[in-house]
Amino acid sequence: MKGRGCWESASVRSFCSSRCLNKFKKDDSGDDDDEPASPADKSELHNTIKSLSLKLDDLSTCSDLIAKHGAALQRSLNELDGLKIPYESSEKLKAVNERATLFRITSNAMINACRDFLELAEIHSWKWQRALQYEQEQRVHLEETIEQLAKQHNSLERAFRSAPGRATNPTKSFSEGSLLSSKGEDSEEDEDTEYFDAMEDSTSFITVITEAKEDSRKAEGGTTGSVEWTSSDNVLDGASLVPKSPPKVKRRVRIPDKPNYSLNLWSIMKNCIGRELSKIPMPVNFNEPLSMLQRLTEDLEYHHLLDKAVHCTSSVEQMCLVAAFSVSSYSTTVHRIAKPFNPMLGETFELDRLDDMGLRSLCEQVSHHPPSAAHYVFSKHGWSLWQEITISSKFRGKYLSIMPLGAIHLEFQASGNHYVWRKSTSTVHNIIVGKLWIDQTGDIEIVNHKTKDRCQLKFLPYSYFSKEVARKVTGVVSDSQGKAHYVLSGSWDEQMECAKIVQSSPSSPSSDGKQKTVYQTLPAKLLWKKYPLPENAENMYYFSEMALSLNEHEEGVAPTDSRLRPDQRLMEKGHWDEANTEKQRLEEKQRLSRRRRLEACSRGCGTEEAEKEADVYVPLWFEKRLDPLTGETACMYKGGYWEAKERQDWHMCPNIF
Template sequence: MKGRGCWETASVRSFCSSGCLNKFKKDDSGDDDEEPAAPADNSELHHTLKTLSLKLNDLSTCNDLIAKHGAALQRSLNELDSLKIPSECGEKLKVVNERATLFRITSNAMINACRDFLELAETHSRKWQRALNYEQEQRVHLEETIEQLAKQHNSLERAFCNTPGGPASSSKSFSEGSFLTSKGENSEEDEDTEYFDAMEDSTSFITVITEAKEDRKPESGPGTTTVDWTSADNVCEVLDGASFMPKDSCKVKRRVRIPDKPNYSLNLWSIMKNCIGRELSRIPMPVNFNEPLSMLQRLTEDLEYHHLLDKAVNCTSSVEQMCLVAAFSVSSYSTTVHRIAKPFNPMLGETFELDRMEDMGLRSLCEQVSHHPPSAAHHVFSKHGWSLWQEITIASKFRGKYISIMPLGAIHLEFQASGNHYVWRKSTSTVHNIIVGKLWIDQSGDIEIVNHKTKDRCQLKFVPYSYFSKEAARKVTGVVSDSQGKAHYVLSGSWDDQMECSKIVHSSPSSDGKQKTVYQTLPAKLLWRKYPLPENAENMYYFSELALTLNEQEDGVAPTDSRLRPDQRLMERGRWDEANTEKQRLEEKQRLSRRRRLESCTAGCGGEEEKESDGYVPLWFEKRLDPLTGEMACMYKGGYWEAKEKKDWHMCPNIF
């Protein structure tokens, strides 16, 4: 009991006091029918103890009644026995008397057992009550202590920022995303910061760079195609910085800024201290913790470096094409390095389209297809000859000192001309320093990209940050192999900056006895580099140029589009109080819709089936069996772009 109380109080830091958050009692995603928004452990214990006390009183009453009625029955039988009655009745009366005696003996045994249980329960109940009161006092004291420490830390940060040279150094540290601070600077948070083991053996290979003239043709196994590195211009040429900038070939003028983020004070502590271990989407959150984009728009933001796939279309070698696909999969994390705010949880049936054929050469559609768990389906078509689709379910947990975000679901990418079909899954994101210190995000885990046509594979490793490691932060390494398991390319870089690839000319086991492979490679070639952030990005939620345009109002979109969501629009304009009120209205509207679906589904659904589904059917996607993964996933069934062309949205639900 005591350990649990201490753990539950290890909660989120308090930036500064604010009383506006206590009124947000509902689920952030708008449905609290399945579990309470904020369970109160103390109230539940009090209720349990009260119920036990009532049951003990009932037992005591039953004990008294059995003793009373048993004595009355015995007196009646004694009176009957003294009467003069025929012998036949006397025999029956004797049998009844014997049975009454047995009942009395049994009742006395039960009464004695109940009395013993009652005394024991009352004794332990008093002990439990004293222990509960003690734990409550300790918890309140610990909460007050930690909250006071968090406020003092916040005051120290403000004082430091106001000192000469303070803001500049602080801004520099944050803009670089630096969390490589000295041990002395982080000594007060050593117990609350998650450190991984030293990463000396983190990579499974060692690369040795050699000159191009030393290139030796590797041994070719059966069915292996040897690729001429010097002739692969589409992937090998070193691109200069200008070639990575998006080309403004579109006639539509896109916005380049949004209103600056208001400097509102907020109190994380009051919301998160009782939510350790819970699903993040079920924690009640006001818009103060959000950025003015929905999860559907964040999912679409993965297409920012679509030019990597446009280049990959022209690759004649599947292993070289794999290098560009791997770089594209890594590039989707580059926007997360400073983006610590939470995107809006989409309403069920909410959509988001990105119709950018003129400048980006693609069309993208997302739809929120499930509410619990939150799940979004996504489909992209490019005029350059590739398609991408996925259904992503976000699983997240608040662990007290960090938040884990685990995207579940497979991502499919298919090139029409070659028929190459790639499948991979996303890595785990972790938000650190929840209690105290600067928030920072890390990516960790292994990703395997498989070309299901050629059986080529790419193993990517996102190296978790370690205080004791000499490795660069946010490091990503990988190896591209063909269907025979022969390695062709080594990939290296960081998920927030750039990725490079090097052609392998020779491989051999490590000579130091460790289970590593030494790859001799040609000099690295640049595959991808992150675009610079727009000017004043730190005041615009660190949005990229593409992110700034995603919530721009546009005519002709479906009435369920995220850009038409009123609370998100109010939040973007800085009217957060109005946005919070509007958010509550939308969530209540969504809860009412769900209750109506459940009521209509009750007649036609069985008991178990009803628990699994609330009767909602996505509008633009449908559940199908994925033949490659063997999982059921939502795939685009068509009709959206045709409806947009006809300006016919009569089938869309009214969710806003």
């Protein structure tokens, strides 16, 4: 009986060891199915190798147990063999002994084969890891080299175009509004020059710039009308070259340098693929010390373009300045890859600059999910601007798309001209590998709803290998009859020019059957040119002169003003750890306010209705109205803010900080 009990115990332990080995095999295959090792992630590969090593140790343990239990089983069988048992039972016992020996040999062979396989996999995995690291380093080096070459190529092109020998040549041509040399002594273009469509679903064009003296002879048949510049056209001359008058209030010109904090971007962003980023708590390490309300206000940096547009007697000339203003708002984003603070619900930002800029601006965060801000600007020069912008952002893995939704309205009081347009899409590239950079893409249509004039602008995607000027923008200004009056060209990070069209005619169809329109124009005139960045801007988040002053402390502002936001102020001073703690406190306070609204609403209505009601925030300074031009409901300024500031009566403001 004793021998039989040992045999049964040994059998059970052997069976358990086999089950354990099967479990290890299943776990291993489960890891392969659920968490595949990504060749692009070195850390994941390292973890996989570490996991395989642990499995190897488990297999070694199983091997020792099988050897131990197999030896015990063999001893038990030998003991049974020594007992006096019938011949028939002895034969069966020999058969069991042989099977046990075969099982032990097979198990040992399996364990040895698994060990050899895992050791070989480990050796090759480290080789693959080193090769992958080398390829990643080479790719980053190649990207940096290509970027540097692209910059040098761009600089050489600009230097070549501005060479003294080329200034005397009056005839130049450009496709899609970009300046190219026509066939002449200083041109190497041939008939195979590649042209690209200026705008999707519209006619591409080629423009020939000619001397103003020859216009009256070339404009035949009355097809183009007068070729003389109108009396108000001096407004377009050097529109952006107006020197900025010194402000009556001295503004700050620097902020504390950005600390050098290291942060693994991919460790956070990999969990955000396909999600709405406004719903994901992000540390201030990704931010710049400005809120989205302040970024909206920063669009007014080149407000003088609108001040000049007030004096235009021609609506199409006014449209040129409005188009330049719409493009200028993107010039501050070229180096600004950091994310602005998402404003708290009810947060405001005012810009009271009647003395030096001649305008007053007010923003209010009117929705938190989705994040939406209402903005109203009044200028004493005779124009007003308003908008409600909702930010929609998606992380796509390699890049981040930022899509501002909502219409921008601009109205000139004297003429009644009312312009409406929408913003383009911003894209942040190289989220995973390489240097972060931002691009603006898409089409913008600006419509004057009084005269029906239109401007079609196209932002071309940036490419290292493109023949076009970097960050190029092109466009055409047309009247209500569809007749083109101006061609616009430039780049959204540098400058915009306009050229008056004196004649247009269709060109011969190209090889692909597409029809182009040839525009003969007067020499281009500069509409807008970007101000240079302040000294040491690279250490101050690449802020412009205006951006540096936006978060400067001011007395008398509303208690909900972005300047008073504590986490943003701590970050600006360089205290990022304290800023992250304060940001968490503010976000929790905002969530608590929503829960209180939900509880208050749930007393009088059902759960679903209560949740909807809790998410509906009633703005303090704006109200929802139906926009008759767009047919959309948008928040518009209802008044009262500046009167409250005059009285310093802020009792109605919520406690959000």
